Amino acid sequence: MSAPNKSYDPVEVEALKPEEIDRARDEAFAAIAAAASLDELRDVKVAHAGDRSPLALANREIGALPPQAKAEAGRRVGQARKAVSGAFAARQEELEVERDERVLVEEAVDVTLPYDRRPAGARHPLTTLSERIEDIFTAMGYEVAEGPEVEAEWFNFDALNIGPDHPARTTHDTFFLAGGKEEAGDAEADLVLRTHTSPVQIRSMLDREPPLYVICPGRVYRTDELDATHTPVFNQVELLAIDEGLTMADLKGTLDHMVQSLFGEGMRTRLRPNYFPFTEPSAEMDMVCFRCRGESVGNPDRPCRTCSSEGWIELGGCGVVNPRVLVACGIDPERYSGFAFGFGIERLLMFRHNVVDMRDIIEGDVRFTRPFGMEI
Template structure:
């Protein structure tokens, strides 16, 4: 009896033929090599190396072969799949390296670029000017007072000898606040509320609650019904000084103002007083200071004009005078025993001529390009 013919293989599976396996392998390798980035490689891997790929499907058909044919087919398919897996790994490493190199170029940070391209600005010059003035008078032992911006009409006007018929008390000049129950024909103004038009009410408050001697400087915002333009603003800052003691007169005022001018604008400068009228001082004067740029040398010299003082030699600062005895009486201070002086200066105006600022809008609009040149001056 003859033995069985084990070399005979009656089963032929098309996808397991050598030429079919080689074709699937070559197509896979070509697709992998053509992948331009990691996403394209991922797509090629799914199509040619994962469970639904031609080689994976061919591997499943090996079980249908006779035992004698399984080893050869399994070796052939396994070698093809291994080649594809190696190609995927190598191509992935290449594409990852290319991606990392590209990121280093495209997303690099140039550490030599300016780090402060967004300007940080600076302290507002009004703030530094206010603090400087407070330091000047603090060195004299004066107190710096602050108080409410919403003030009683009596404090702002009546106590300062500003009568009911004075133009400053009209709505054209003053912001009045609706005060329930207030009758201007009956009440004396103590119950009416306004936005203070000056910082003088702070001095009235101090004189009502304290006894002389008094040495103080009042700093704060004030309000008037002016339209905002190049030289006016409805909200502005003011500083007012007050001294009340025995034997105080114009000589003390002049000496104090000369000290202030020299401390703020430079040694050797002086001030002058021009007669004027204010209800709360008597006698009263306008305060001028010698021009801190030309020191008066530009007066009468057309070849050497001064833009700061317009070649006048003097710059107007504010008003001043000896405290009117009526103001002292209104706060309960004996004018026969005590006297005093007072002065007021607008900070915005001082800032404008000190730094050559031509437009009030620059001061109040908060543009960082305005404050930046002033830096962090202290």
């Protein structure tokens, strides 16, 4: 009996023929050399070195060979794949160098150019100051209340004990809306652009049960001519506190805390008797001059332009809420009392920053707002 014929190979795989492996390798070399960008090279890698590439498919066919043929086929395919991988790495390095050189040229930054061709903006100081005032009082437990700028006369005047014959209810002081009517209480009333934010206090008293602590900032309207110290549209902030046992002493302490928070320690206020229909007793509130702290009074060697050497600056009106206002809002004046005050934010801004012309505040010139920066 003769021995087995171990040299006989009954399997012939087309993909593993030497000429096929050399052709797949050469095609990969040509494609890699032709790749002009990293994106193209990435596609070439998928086509000639990926899982479905000719060399990868040939490598899978090695298992079909008899044992004595596998080693030679594996060596041949491995050498081809290694050569393709080396060519790919070399071409990738070349393309990355070309890309980096191109980026340095195309994306170069000329550091000699002016950096501020588009200067940074700035928040309007009225907004910043208004929010600072709100922060002071919300920290004390007050709530920020808002209301419509178009109001019925009842909210703007009647509920505040401002009678029909009061000068403020004429067209010389108030903007009336032509033909506007709204139900207010039991009677129709003309619509007006609110002359103060006090209607927000009325709405707060009608909507909430005491105790009540609200601050009411907002835009108001008066028939003033626009000049250095007047404007027909300005911003105001008012405060209202309703609770049991509130007195003028509580009002004074609140005012002192406010001016110290805005202008620094040592600031104080004084109250001068005055008359307002919606408060009784009423007072004008003055604060000590934040520039000279009163040291310019009677001192010709140290004049103060801010307070004209008077030592005090008038800030706004205040007082104990008139019982008639409480009754109009359904609050028992025998049980509850309260205090209120209000002032213009533009006026306060002029004090704090020596603004001499109110028109600078409202004209929107960035040269005015930019020095105040982007305080948040």
